[in-house]
Amino acid sequence: MSDKLPDLIDPLLFAERRSILSGAIKVAALGRLSDLVLADDGEVKVEVLFAKQGKQALISGSIKATLVLECQSCLQALSWPIDLSFKLGVVSSLQEAEKLEVDCEPLLFDGEKVSLNELIEDEILLALPDYPKHGYDCIPRRSSTDAEFDGESRTKTNNPFSVLAKLKKTGE
Numbered sequence: 547m548s549d550k551l552p553d554l555i556d557p558l559l560f561a562e563r564r565s566i567l568s569g570a571i572k573v574a575a576l577g578r579l580s581d582l583v584l585a586d587d588g589e590v591k592v593e594v595l596f597a598k599q600g601k602q603a604l605i606s607g608s609i610k611a612t613l614v615l616e617c618q619s620c621l622q623a624l625s626w627p628i629d630l631s632f633k634l635g636v637v638s639s640l641q642e643a644e645k646l647e648v649d650c651e652p653l654l655f656d657g658e659k660v661s662l663n664e665l666i667e668d669e670i671l672l673a674l675p676d677y678p679k680h681g682y683d684c685i686p687r688r689s690s691t692d693a694e695f696d697g698e699s700r701t702k703t704n705n706p707f708s709v710l711a712k713l714k715k716t717g718e
């Protein structure tokens with residue numbers, strides 16, 4: 547199977563033919579995505595299946611990639627695996643979109659060709675978190691001065707109780 551994916555496609559024609567596309571798209575070819583990543587030399591592995599359910603043209607597929615994002619806590623590189631699947635119903639109006647099954651997102655198609663790259667890019671961008679962060683505490687621990695301050699305040703909060711206890715004893 548060819549690794550080269552077509553960019554502009556006619557989704558209705560592909561659905562009619564029940565085409566299957568499988569291949570890779572370079573991250574660098576996805577303009578909006580490559581602006582977001584720290585390294586755009588990777589690839590996005592894509593498999594797209596076109597089908598028809600009655601008259602409804604459907605596009606489903608999977609996207610796999612490992613992107614290098616910038617951690618929003620420490621600003622260092624963050625390896626971010628993408629493994630998502632999507633299902634789109636090709637529609638020409640909002641009324642048609644409302645009839646789609648709940649697990650199916652509408653793809654508005656006006657007869658012009660659809661960019662497969664943009665479609666894939668949209669799905670990836672939707673799946674990316676607004677503030678990607680390492681899954682562990684990646685910022686260096688606070689300085690020892692902070693730790694001392696913490697210790698001090700804990701002693702202070704304990705004090706009122708011991709004072710109360712003393713008062714109680716003297717009151718009896």
Ligand SMILES: [Zn+2]
Pocket residue numbers: 617618619620621622679680684685
């Ligand atoms: Zn981090």
